[in-house]
Amino acid sequence: MRPDSLFLLLASLVAMPALAADPPDQPLRKCRQADVRKCPGFSELEKKAAADPKLLLDLAGSEHRNGQIASLRIMEQQGPDDKALGTLLGSADSEVVTQAMTLAGNSGRNGLAPAILERTRSAADTGPEEVLLRGIAVLGMLRHEPAMDFLMQKAGDPSARVSRSAVQALGRVGGEGISQMLEKRARDTSLPPESRKAAIAGLGGMRTSEAVAALVDLTRSEEGDLRRAAVVALGQTGDRSAVPGLFEMLRVPGLERELFESLARLGGEQAGSMLMAAHDDPTRPEEIRFLALCAAGRTGHPGALDPLLPHLKAASFEERRLAIEALAGIPGDGAVAALLERIRKGDEQERQLAFWAVKSATGKALETEKAIQDYLESQLLK
Numbered sequence: 001m002r003p004d005s006l007f008l009l010l011a012s013l014v015a016m017p018a019l020a021a022d023p024p025d026q027p028l029r030k031c032r033q034a035d036v037r038k039c040p041g042f043s044e045l046e047k048k049a050a051a052d053p054k055l056l057l058d059l060a061g062s063e064h065r066n067g068q069i070a071s072l073r074i075m076e077q078q079g080p081d082d083k084a085l086g087t088l089l090g091s092a093d094s095e096v097v098t099q100a101m102t103l104a105g106n107s108g109r110n111g112l113a114p115a116i117l118e119r120t121r122s123a124a125d126t127g128p129e130e131v132l133l134r135g136i137a138v139l140g141m142l143r144h145e146p147a148m149d150f151l152m153q154k155a156g157d158p159s160a161r162v163s164r165s166a167v168q169a170l171g172r173v174g175g176e177g178i179s180q181m182l183e184k185r186a187r188d189t190s191l192p193p194e195s196r197k198a199a200i201a202g203l204g205g206m207r208t209s210e211a212v213a214a215l216v217d218l219t220r221s222e223e224g225d226l227r228r229a230a231v232v233a234l235g236q237t238g239d240r241s242a243v244p245g246l247f248e249m250l251r252v253p254g255l256e257r258e259l260f261e262s263l264a265r266l267g268g269e270q271a272g273s274m275l276m277a278a279h280d281d282p283t284r285p286e287e288i289r290f291l292a293l294c295a296a297g298r299t300g301h302p303g304a305l306d307p308l309l310p311h312l313k314a315a316s317f318e319e320r321r322l323a324i325e326a327l328a329g330i331p332g333d334g335a336v337a338a339l340l341e342r343i344r345k346g347d348e349q350e351r352q353l354a355f356w357a358v359k360s361a362t363g364k365a366l367e368t369e370k371a372i373q374d375y376l377e378s379q380l381l382k
Contacts, residue, residue, distance in 0.1 A: 023062065025062050027039070036066050056081055060083075071084055072096070104138060113142045114144075117135070117150065119131065132154075136165045137168070151202070152185075154166035156202060156233055156236050193225060197229040201232075203215050204233025209241070212234065215230045216234065216246075219234070228255060231259050232262060235265035240268045240271070257291060260275060263299065264296075275301065276292070279296060297330050298325070298328075300329050304330060305327070311323035324354055325357065331361055335361050336358055358372055
């Protein structure tokens with residue numbers, strides 16, 4: 001036999017690899033129904049999944065959204081599968097992730113809590129917020145104690161939705177005495193500083209008189225980063241009764257930025273007056289005085305208007321930006337007239353910022369120069 005004939009014979013005896021099967025969700029991929037259960041082929045997949053658990057995992061790992069949603073709908077009827085849910089938590093589709101989290105929480109899948117915590121941490125850094133909010137809620141539902149530090153951090157989040165959700169979740173994990181528990185952790189010197197700062201941030205999210213009292217005391221008893229964290233948390237409480245407790249912090253060096261920001265957040269006449277006093281203090285560096293002035297403007301203090309005007313012509317865009325944002329908090333024609341000038345003379349970025357500031361200062365969506373000019377003239381006639 002010729003060598004080439006022998007080669008062909010041997011090759012014919014080797015089993016050829018099977019052709020890749022079509023993906024199980026292939027019939028669903030072209031379907032545009034809002035409810036995947038109405039798509040052709042779904043009922044058949046549901047029947048097959050009841051007998052073949054691997055099919056559910058294949059659907060969860062599909063590259064197509066309809067396949068992933070189909071796995072969720074099947075699990076809602078036939079019961080959740082931890083492997084399939086774990087796969088869905090890694091989906092790039094935020095709706096798939098939130099639905100997988102919800103199913104895990106409703107069914108008490110505590111084994112998935114670490115993966116949900118990890119996915120929620122990721123959403124805290126990169127978004128979207130809806131995944132973050134759902135993850136926080138489910139961590140509370142599952143009473144996942146290892147999530148406590150993360151939840152305490154989020155309880156002090158600038159987003160009211162996030163902080164409110166985190167406080168509610170903390171209540172589920174830690175029970176009714178969560179405020180006392182947070183204060184105890186904040187004072188516990190055996191804990192790492194980051195854990196204590198997380199507890200302090202959590203107190204800021206509680207927004208209760210007990211939390212305010214504890215934070216004010218922490219500003220006095222702690223130093224360095226822990227004191228700084230307590231000052232920031234007081235601003236996050238939104239409770240103006242915290243303002244007097246911050247007064248003695250005005251002379252603490254290195255704390256000015258956090259203190260001014262908190263006073264600006266709290267707002268009101270007393271906070272504005274404290275900030276203007278800091279601005280008028282000639283012993284402070286010019287940069288610190290300017291930051292105090294901007295914070296005073298954000299509280300709405302009318303005395304901040306005239307000192308802010310020269311900063312609108314500063315060479316630095318950052319300085320002009322801060323001045324514009326401060327003017328947004330000062331009601332009245334003077335701030336609006338100054339902002340109109342920046343709209344006329346500033347670059348495009350500055351113009352957009354100034355239009356936003358006008359809306360904030362007037363409560364009106366005045367989106368053209370003429371609309372602002374007409375508004376000012378109408379005010380003069382009153």
